[in-house]
Amino acid sequence: MIPNSKKAAVLRAVAMGATIAEAGTAAGLSAWQAKESLRRLRRELGLDTTPSEIQASPQKYLKALQNFESKPQFDLRGPLVDKLVSALRLKSASDLTPAYLSNISASQLLSCGVTLVAVAELQEWLENHELSLKRNPPATGADVKAAERAILLLDAFFFDTETVRAQLANLQNSV
Numbered sequence: 001m002i003p004n005s006k007k008a009a010v011l012r013a014v015a016m017g018a019t020i021a022e023a024g025t026a027a028g029l030s031a032w033q034a035k036e037s038l039r040r041l042r043r044e045l046g047l048d049t050t051p052s053e054i055q056a057s058p059q060k061y062l063k064a065l066q067n068f069e070s071k072p073q074f075d076l077r078g079p080l081v082d083k084l085v086s087a088l089r090l091k092s093a094s095d096l097t098p099a100y101l102s103n104i105s106a107s108q109l110l111s112c113g114v115t116l117v118a119v120a121e122l123q124e125w126l127e128n129h130e131l132s133l134k135r136n137p138p139a140t141g142a143d144v145k146a147a148e149r150a151i152l153l154l155d156a157f158f159f160d161t162e163t164v165r166a167q168l169a170n171l172q173n174s175v
Contacts, residue, residue: 001079004077005074005075006028006029007040007041009023010023010029010037010041011038011054011061012062012065014051014055015054015055015058015061016058017055020038020051021034024037038051040078041065041068045068046064047061072129075125075128076125080121081093084114084122087114098125098131099131101126101131102133103134105133105134106123106133106136107140116149119133144172147168151165151168
């Protein structure tokens with residue numbers, strides 16, 4: 001999956017006169033990935049993204065790109081945004097704001113079919129906005145399993161997990 005920041009870099013470079021291949025190389029992408037990035041941005045921006053069109057009106061594309069980059073969802077993968085809009089029954093992607101998501105718990109996201117990796121990505125996104133997913137203890141067996149997997153991963157990377165293991169045990173005993 002090509003991050004939006006790389007897609008934006010490709011469009012910006014093409015607007016400044018670069019070929020798709022040159023823009024891709026500058027963004028660390030192959031020519032095919034750069035072309036695909038422009039194609040995907042066409043959907044996001046609602047504009048034609050052929051190099052000739054971009055270079056004919058660079059200010060139009062740079063302004064549209066600036067509006068796109070100013071949205072909080074810019075830092076999230078498009079398919080994840082689409083999944084959240086559907087799972088959370090939002091009217092549009094613009095309703096998916098950090099403030100809104102901070103009222104949702106990891107348990108709620110997992111129960112909607114959001115993966116553990118995506119939950120971690122969303123938590124990181126919220127932390128970048130000085131927020132967090134709504135904090136609550138693991139509510140289901142699946143939540144406990146997710147917490148156990150996180151502990152095992154930390155342990156595999158040589159983190160001290162004794163305290164967090166004790167915390168999880170206390171939570172399990174109190175339920």
